[in-house]
Amino acid sequence: MSDQEEKQPDPYMNIDPLRDTYREKIAEAAGRTHSLQRHNTALLCIDMQYLDAAPGFGVFADADSSGLPPESQAYYFDRLESLVLPNVRRLQEAFRANRLEVVHTRIQSLTQDGRDRGPGHKRLNLHAPPGSKEAEFLPIIAPHGDEIVINKTASGVFTSTNLEYVLRNLxxxxxxxxxxxxxxxxxxxxxDACDLGFYVTLISDGIATVTPELQQATDTTMKDRYARLMDTEEALSEIEGVFL
Structure with missing residues (x-):
C-alpha cells in the first residue's frame, strides 16, 4: 500500500458537517447548559420489555422469521445483556436513592385483540395485550413500588400518550x-421531548438497536441537536456531584 493510500481520510470522520455549529449554537448556548441542579430530572426508561428485548418472545419469538439476520440479533442481545441492562439498573438505583422519578414506558394495547393500536404497530404486528408475557418488563429493570408506567401503542410516547401532562404535573x-x-x-x-422544552440527556451506553451502524447514527444525530450525549459513568458522576 502506498503512502498516499495510507493517508486517505476516514470518510465517516466528518459525517456531521454542522457538528461544531450545533455545539456552539445549542449545546453551549445560554439556557442549554443547565445541570441537574437546575432541573427536576426523571429517568425515562423506554420499552424494556419481553416484546422487544428478550430472545424467544414477541419480535424474537421465531428468530428465523423476525426479519433480522442472526448477526444483528446477536449484536443486539449482546449489547443489551452485557452493557445496557446493567447500566440501566445502575441508573435506576441512583435515581431511586436520590428520590428522583423513574418513569417506564412500554408497548401495551388497551384491548386483548389490539384494535386500539396505532396503524404502524398494526402494520408491523407489534402487539402486547394486557397481562401478556410480551407486556412484562424485564425483571432486572422492572418498576419498583408505585413508579409510573406509561402504556403506548405507537412509536412516539409523547404523541400517543399523556406522558407530557404527567411530567408537567410532577x-x-x-x-x-x-x-x-x-x-x-x-x-x-x-x-419530541426536546421540541416540548425538556432538557434531555441521552445515555449512550444505556440504549440499544440491531446494528452498530444504526447505533452510531443515533448518537451522531442526537448529540448536541436534541440532547446531551453522556455515558453511564458520566451520568452517575453528575448525580453524585449534585446530590452527595
Whole structure:
C-alpha cells in the first residue's frame, strides 16, 4: 500500500458537517447548559420489555422469521445483556436513592385483540395485550413500588400518550433517557421531548438497536441537536456531584 493510500481520510470522520455549529449554537448556548441542579430530572426508561428485548418472545419469538439476520440479533442481545441492562439498573438505583422519578414506558394495547393500536404497530404486528408475557418488563429493570408506567401503542410516547401532562404535573423539566430501540422509539422520544422544552440527556451506553451502524447514527444525530450525549459513568458522576 502506498503512502498516499495510507493517508486517505476516514470518510465517516466528518459525517456531521454542522457538528461544531450545533455545539456552539445549542449545546453551549445560554439556557442549554443547565445541570441537574437546575432541573427536576426523571429517568425515562423506554420499552424494556419481553416484546422487544428478550430472545424467544414477541419480535424474537421465531428468530428465523423476525426479519433480522442472526448477526444483528446477536449484536443486539449482546449489547443489551452485557452493557445496557446493567447500566440501566445502575441508573435506576441512583435515581431511586436520590428520590428522583423513574418513569417506564412500554408497548401495551388497551384491548386483548389490539384494535386500539396505532396503524404502524398494526402494520408491523407489534402487539402486547394486557397481562401478556410480551407486556412484562424485564425483571432486572422492572418498576419498583408505585413508579409510573406509561402504556403506548405507537412509536412516539409523547404523541400517543399523556406522558407530557404527567411530567408537567410532577414538575419535571429534565430527562435522562435509556431504552430500546435507539433509532426508533428512543430517538423519537428524545426529539419530541426536546421540541416540548425538556432538557434531555441521552445515555449512550444505556440504549440499544440491531446494528452498530444504526447505533452510531443515533448518537451522531442526537448529540448536541436534541440532547446531551453522556455515558453511564458520566451520568452517575453528575448525580453524585449534585446530590452527595
Amino acid at each position: 414538575g419535571i423539566t429534565g430527562l435522562f433517557v435509556v431504552g430500546v430501540y435507539s433509532n426508533e422509539c428512543v430517538s423519537t422520544a428524545v426529539r
